[in-house]
Amino acid sequence: MYLIPKPKSYKESKGDFKIRRGMDIIISSNSSFEELDSAILLQKEILESFGFKLSIRKSFKELDSSIVLIRDDSLKDESYKLIVEEEKIKIIGKGGSGVFYGVQTLIQLIRRDGTFLKCLEIFDEPYFKNRGYFHDVTRGKVPKLQTLKELIDKAAFYKINQIQLYIEHSFAFNGMSEVWLNKDPITPEEILLLDSYARKRHVELVPALATFGHLYEVLRTKTYEKLCELENKNTDEFSFFERMAHHTLNVSNEESIELVKNMIEEFITLFTSDRFNICCDETFDLGKGRSKDLASNIEEGRLYVDFLNKVIDIVKKHNKKVLFWGDVIVNHKELLSEIPEDVVCLNWNYSKDATEDSTKVIAESNRELYLCPGVCGWNKLMNLIDNSLENIYKMVSYSKKYKGIGILNTDWGDFGHINLFANSIVGLAYGGSLAWNPSVDREFDKFYEEISLIEFGDKTETLVKLLETLSKCQKVSFEEIVRFKEFNNEIVNTDIDILKEDFKISKLISEEIQDLASEVSSKRDMQEFIISSRGVVLINEFFIKIKQDSSDKKELALKFEEWFYDYMKVWRDRNKESELYRLREVIEYLCSYLRSDN
Structure with missing residues (x-):
């Protein structure tokens, strides 16, 4: 079939439709600027592929020798129909998103078949409502704004509808130049522009901010060293390993939660999303340093949950849905009930041999969860592609089994983020594909051929x-x-x-x-x-x-x-x-x- 993701229903028939010079792209009369944006994307693809530009117009009628974009709000959210006849092509979608996804599928057909498109009917809708991609922009590499827009385009092409950019120290927080001065941080203006760009492509830009562990660059500074769980860490030379392994906030110091509050309240205003990922993962040093006396009276799990709930309260006051990583809490499952019921637990595992154990723990607590696989590029110059696809396949299957509400595919940048942008596209596309339609066969070699052609334009498919x-x-x-x-x-x-x-x-x-x-x-x-x-x-x-x-x-x-x-x-x-x-x-x-x- 050579379509990524695979549509829910695909049926070919006799005949074909030829895309040729002089045709029109017609937007139905009840459409909005969202459909115009989709028409422009299709127009651009045809120009780049064939060298001629189709005109865009609006009409009450479905004219022959044209590509017609039709809004039909009676369909399910994000669903669409794509009908290729000998005289015209029709894309019928639920709102702007349905039409947009139909256009993405048509673009793939053009890349697959060229100007002569087979007559066919496609009906398509997503399995998971939340289909996300998590991109590390903090461990050494900060993308240019244009690259982040390219990431949005790649995600939208494979029907991913959420992007999270992971921030520890690579955002230009006001008054914290001591932290980000030599990091080339993302600026507030760049976030605002990217959020607007993403919305036009039906992608929600969800904020993701380290608020508990993984605050190495913050807690090494003169100003904030006193908030570090371990003492005298600001005098050590920089170390990639130290940045990965230490620097958790001291929960016994009330100034720690004040720092988190200030960061959240500056960051949260930049996003139109109604979600916020507070992270709170890998708090390796908790209770081992300045809060040791407190830990002697309160178990580590209690220390974690008490501070976690303080962070949750800060975000909820801004009417945002809270997401957090579940690696710590699954080891203290008796405390899961003390976390508010309306937060989302992000359950990660990046092994090709990932089990369902932690997923089962969270599901049995009646907490909403995303399953979070990975593209397996961190620490590598080339992503471990087979490991990534196997991991994604298993984690998506666990999300189906335990009624997860979404998939968040991850792309980390440990040890300086030497891995380059293009190397993660295969895992990104496969994650988007299974989040949209997990009912596909596990045929990795076939997928390699498809992505080689559709994404990279490799006619040899090798x-x-x-x-x-x-x-x-x-x-x-x-x-x-x-x-x-x-x-x-x-x-x-x-x-x-x-x-x-x-x-x-x-x-x-x-x-x-x-x-x-x-x-x-x-x-x-x-x-x-x-x-x-x-x-x-x-x-x-x-x-x-x-x-x-x-x-x-x-x-x-x-x-x-x-x-x-x-x-x-x-x-x-x-x-x-x-x-x-x-x-x-x-x-x-x-x-x-x-x-x-x-």
């Missing part, structure tokens, strides 16, 4: 399978590179023969990806794939040479520097400078080591 094969060659990842720098040249414990095999395969795959570049229409994404593949090869080579104590390590230093020079250019194309300098420091350390006598 690109994503190459990427998937490359991803399996990462027995060591960028996390091990960071560990080597931060932990006294610690060498990963991986068999040398496995590394050599990974190196050989990754080198061949990298060359194949570069050879395929001329066949792929998405040139920008292709450059990111090429850069990523070269990096996988170099990391494998690095650990082989230091394990074997090779004499030609200085030549590898040159390769790393030349590669990273190209990497920086690709980074800067879609992202602000942000924390690129931190990644450069890691590469410079490797190259210095390779040139030393050791």
Whole structure:
């Protein structure tokens, strides 16, 4: 069928419709500016695909030799019908969103079939009302506004209707320049512009803000160090591992909740969404430092729930629905009943072997929940595609079984976010596909072919399978590179023969990806794939040479520097400078080591 997501109903018939110069895109008389926006997107796709521009007009009649967009509010929310006849194409949708999704499907048909479209009838509607994508913009990489708009477009194309941008320290909070000065933060104006852009594409921009754990950059400052659970942490040198593992708020200090309140109240006003994700995950240090005396009288779970409820109360006063990560509370299930019933628990698990245990715990508490899989790109130059798809497939199935109200597919950026934008698109699309229609067969190889053609314009339909094969060659990842720098040249414990095999395969795959570049229409994404593949090869080579104590390590230093020079250019194309300098420091350390006598 080659459509992502798969429609609920698809039936082909004899004949075809030819898209040709001189036709019109007609908006029905009862339509609004939402349908006009959809018509403009279709007009743009046809111009880019075929080189001619169709006129847009409004009419009471369904004229032949035209593409007609019709609003029918008797249909279910977000549903549509797409009818291709020999004389015209009709898209009939519930409100602006239904018409919009019908247009996205028509665009995919155009990419699949060209100017001659098969006559067919499609009826389609979503399974999950909440279909989200969670994108880390705080662990090192801050996208440009145009890139965030591109993310919105990608999400909408695959019928994702919620986007969350994860913020710890990368927002320009008023009076907190000490925190964000060297981070190239997202500004309030950028959030306002992005929210408006997203709404026109039927995507809800949901705020997501760290409000309990994961406040490393905030709690290392002179001003806020006193609110850190662990003492004397502002004197340590920067560490990627420390940023991941520590820096929870001290719940025994009343100023902690005041800080959270001030951040929330500045942030919340920028969004039209009626939801707010307070995060509150991985509070690793809770009760182990300044609140230790309090913890000696109150168990850790009670400390967590009491502070969590304070944060929930702040958000609810602004009439927002609260979302939070469920990893802590599932370990204290006896306290679930003390959390307000109207909050949503975000249950995450990123393993391809994910079980349903935690989902069952939350479901039995009668709390609403989203299931949260991942695109599995963090710490990697190339996403673990097969792991991601297997994980998404399982987590969506658990959401069906336990009546979850949504899917929130995640894209994290641990250890500097070296992973590039294009590498996550496959997982994004698959997550959107299953959130819309989970009743599809588990045929990953077929999906690789579909996404290669529809998203990347690869007529050979082989690109994503190459990427998937490359991803399996990462027995060591960028996390091990960071560990080597931060932990006294610690060498990963991986068999040398496995590394050599990974190196050989990754080198061949990298060359194949570069050879395929001329066949792929998405040139920008292709450059990111090429850069990523070269990096996988170099990391494998690095650990082989230091394990074997090779004499030609200085030549590898040159390769790393030349590669990273190209990497920086690709980074800067879609992202602000942000924390690129931190990644450069890691590469410079490797190259210095390779040139030393050791």
